[in-house]
Amino acid sequence: MRMAFPIKTCVVCDEEFELKPDKPGFANRCPECSAPDASDPVEKRRMDALERQTAAEANEARRQAMRELLYRKDS
Ligand SMILES: [Zn+2]
Numbered sequence: 001m002r003m004a005f006p007i008k009t010c011v012v013c014d015e016e017f018e019l020k021p022d023k024p025g026f027a028n029r030c031p032e033c034s035a036p037d038a039s040d041p042v043e044k045r046r047m048d049a050l051e052r053q054t055a056a057e058a059n060e061a062r063r064q065a066m067r068e069l070l071y072r073k074d075s
Contacts, residue, residue: 005018005019005020005021006018006019007019008027008028008030010028010029010030010032010033011026011028011029012029012030012033013030013032013033015030015032016030017030017031
């Protein structure tokens with residue numbers, strides 16, 4: 001027996017689709033409409049890359065702060 005997933009209606013093409021937990025893309029878009037293709041706004045992809053970089057920098061800054069805190073405690 002197949003697992004039942006919630007049925008959602010795609011906001012782009014109005015088709016019903018199963019919202020699987022591992023479905024990539026948006027939760028309110030069917031797999032076809034959330035598949036990355038040439039019509040994807042380049043600006044959005046650029047923002048994603050920027051967000052990832054910002055997150056990495058934030059992580060690095062946090063690590064650095066932790067390190068300084070530890071060193072301060074040691075001395
Ligand atoms: Zn769709």
